[in-house]
Amino acid sequence: MADNTELNKSVSRRVFSLLNAFTLREPALRLVQLSQATGLPVSTVHRMAAELVEIGALERESDGRYRIGLRLWELGSLCPQPNTLREVSLPFMHDLYEATSENVQLAVLDGGEALYIERVWGRSSVPVASRVGGRLPLYATGVGKVLLGYAPADLQETVLRAGLHRHTSHTVVMPGALMRTLRDVRASGIARCVEEMTLGTVSVAAPIFDKNRQVVAALSIVMHSRARSLATTEPALRVAASSISRQLAKNHYQAGDEVQVSLAEKPPRIG
Amino acid sequence: MADNTELNKSVSRRVFSLLNAFTLREPALRLVQLSQATGLPVSTVHRMAAELVEIGALERESDGRYRIGLRLWELGSLCPQPNTLREVSLPFMHDLYEATSENVQLAVLDGGEALYIERVWGRSSVPVASRVGGRLPLYATGVGKVLLGYAPADLQETVLRAGLHRHTSHTVVMPGALMRTLRDVRASGIARCVEEMTLGTVSVAAPIFDKNRQVVAALSIVMHSRARSLATTEPALRVAASSISRQLAKNHYQAGDEVQVSLAEKPPRIG
DNA sequence: TCGGTGATTTCCACTCATTGGAAAACGCGG
DNA sequence: CCGCGTTTTCCAATGAGTGGAAATCACCGA
Numbered sequence: 001m002a003d004n005t006e007l008n009k010s011v012s013r014r015v016f017s018l019l020n021a022f023t024l025r026e027p028a029l030r031l032v033q034l035s036q037a038t039g040l041p042v043s044t045v046h047r048m049a050a051e052l053v054e055i056g057a058l059e060r061e062s063d064g065r066y067r068i069g070l071r072l073w074e075l076g077s078l079c080p081q082p083n084t085l086r087e088v089s090l091p092f093m094h095d096l097y098e099a100t101s102e103n104v105q106l107a108v109l110d111g112g113e114a115l116y117i118e119r120v121w122g123r124s125s126v127p128v129a130s131r132v133g134g135r136l137p138l139y140a141t142g143v144g145k146v147l148l149g150y151a152p153a154d155l156q157e158t159v160l161r162a163g164l165h166r167h168t169s170h171t172v173v174m175p176g177a178l179m180r181t182l183r184d185v186r187a188s189g190i191a192r193c194v195e196e197m198t199l200g201t202v203s204v205a206a207p208i209f210d211k212n213r214q215v216v217a218a219l220s221i222v223m224h225s226r227a228r229s230l231a232t233t234e235p236a237l238r239v240a241a242s243s244i245s246r247q248l249a250k251n252h253y254q255a256g257d258e259v260q261v262s263l264a265e266k267p268p269r270i271g
Numbered sequence: 272m273a274d275n276t277e278l279n280k281s282v283s284r285r286v287f288s289l290l291n292a293f294t295l296r297e298p299a300l301r302l303v304q305l306s307q308a309t310g311l312p313v314s315t316v317h318r319m320a321a322e323l324v325e326i327g328a329l330e331r332e333s334d335g336r337y338r339i340g341l342r343l344w345e346l347g348s349l350c351p352q353p354n355t356l357r358e359v360s361l362p363f364m365h366d367l368y369e370a371t372s373e374n375v376q377l378a379v380l381d382g383g384e385a386l387y388i389e390r391v392w393g394r395s396s397v398p399v400a401s402r403v404g405g406r407l408p409l410y411a412t413g414v415g416k417v418l419l420g421y422a423p424a425d426l427q428e429t430v431l432r433a434g435l436h437r438h439t440s441h442t443v444v445m446p447g448a449l450m451r452t453l454r455d456v457r458a459s460g461i462a463r464c465v466e467e468m469t470l471g472t473v474s475v476a477a478p479i480f481d482k483n484r485q486v487v488a489a490l491s492i493v494m495h496s497r498a499r500s501l502a503t504t505e506p507a508l509r510v511a512a513s514s515i516s517r518q519l520a521k522n523h524y525q526a527g528d529e530v531q532v533s534l535a536e537k538p539p540r541i542g
Numbered sequence: 543t544c545g546g547t548g549a550t551t552t553c554c555a556c557t558c559a560t561t562g563g564a565a566a567a568c569g570c571g572g
Numbered sequence: 573c574c575g576c577g578t579t580t581t582c583c584a585a586t587g588a589g590t591g592g593a594a595a596t597c598a599c600c601g602a
Binding site for chain 1: 577578588589
């Protein structure tokens with residue numbers, strides 16, 4: 001818990017170590033929990049949290065627990081990378097969902113993990129472990145294998161060296177096997193992931209490129225392992241992925257930076 | 272620009288006034304711009320921004336401009352309110368989109384404005400002014416009229432007193448007329464908005480209730496004014512809105528708080 | 543190539559906001 | 573009604589943050 005104790009030099013760091021205490025499975029924390037999680041004295045946390053509530057970065061429930069505030073969500077939604085990708089990809093993701101009725105996901109590479117940016121699904125789709133804003137390991141997911149496959153060699157090594165944790169009996173935990181898979185991914189432009197994260201679900205994933213043919217994200221379909229074979233959904237996935245890439249290129253989207261997409265180009269109308 | 276000068280007492284406030292300088296139309300700012308926008312001395316901004324970049328709250332481009340960082344997006348995505356609404360509503364929003372091919376939007380009330388939480392659209396949908404994470408006035412949008420119509424009287428007064436700004440020749444700027452509309456909205460459970468924000472677009476909106484029949488959000492369809500009449504889309508909208516309400520109730524969703532939705536309930540699988 | 547202008551970065555002594563221990567207030571369960 | 577864990581308030585000591593100023597960089601036009 002109290003991991004980041006030493007690095008709490010500045011106020012800003014303290015503030016963010018406080019905010020970072022919130023996670024997907026622990027989105028609401030009481031004062032003492034926050035104190036424990038950050039290693040900061042209770043009175044300090046109390047004062048800071050109160051200030052963050054005033055600012056709107058945090059909200060406080062009637063039961064005294066703190067949560068991430070709307071203003072922080074709003075701020076985060078200004079982040080250009082996920083926003084641009086989302087804006088461009090969503091229509092295609094819908095198409096893909098319509099064609100398959102399965103989960104359609106979009107993820108980027110961040111800090112040696114797959115960070116899920118967007119997800120389209122319906123009532124008949126299989127439940128998945130990923131959430132928008134959530135992270136999953138690169139080596140045991142479809143999107144992860146794509147992102148890792150196209151990543152520079154040193155990242156691949158880093159991930160391998162960090163250790164492959166077995167999630168199911170199908171998880172590939174042998175470095176050699178994984179490296180071979182990654183080469184395949186690169187060669188074929190498609191990654192398959194069969195029950196490596198959860199028994200009963202399989203996924204196919206394809207890379208999304210920017211105008212310089214750099215991989216900026218990965219698109220995947222996740223379905224029940226008894227569903228139609230992976231092979232039949234692959235063509236649709238490929239089409240969607242390259243459509244998105246093409247559209248990104250049109251918008252001059254590059255690597256990890258800018259572009260206002262439609263905001264600047266389409267005439268604003270309303271709802 | 273330099274509005275919040277006086278209130279920059281604490282470090283946390285300064286940090287957030289810095290972050291708040293970023294907006295949808297100005298998502299990338301250079302050092303001096305940040306300094307101007309916040310009223311803080313350049314050297315101070317420089318030091319702070321550098322620290323925020325280290326933390327990941329900001330990112331810095333090759334051209335020296337700062338942007339909101341991925342970590343901040345990730346943090347914001349932990350905000351329970353939009354997340355829960357999104358998770359529950361999206362499948363229904365897709366259905367609605369499939370049935371109409373028009374923009375489907377979800378917004379909540381925040382700070383006297385409509386804050387857009389989610390949006391589903393396709394290539395054939397009319398372009399809209401709203402963006403996820405963006406804000407539009409309550410009195411000139413479909414979702415806004417719903418949110419305002421069901422809001423407590425004092426908020427209605429506040430909004431009226433703040434002044435109704437004319438966006439198009441159709442914008443209702445007479446307080447009396449607006450109040451009458453709001454009564455209608457409340458009575459009928461539907462709001463209509465005809466070219467009040469942008470010429471050429473119309474919208475219908477319906478409220479979404481929590482288990483205590485409190486309005487927590489508004490759902491709307493935005494389409495070209497020459498499209499099929501508003502009347503024909505209303506039934507579909509109503510159905511979707513009440514389905515979402517029912518689903519929220521199932522998840523014990525209340526007012527502005529918690530509930531882990533599916534995270535805790537469905538078995539985690541993968542992608 | 544060489545000034546010139548404006549943005550960025552570095553530096554450091556002053557000072558005031560932040561700190562956190564301690565004690566008081568709260569609130570729940572037994 | 574008591575006791576324990578949590579939250580809130582308080583305040584004197586102090587070191588982190590500040591910001592003016594000067595150095596450096598980057599870009600442009602002559």
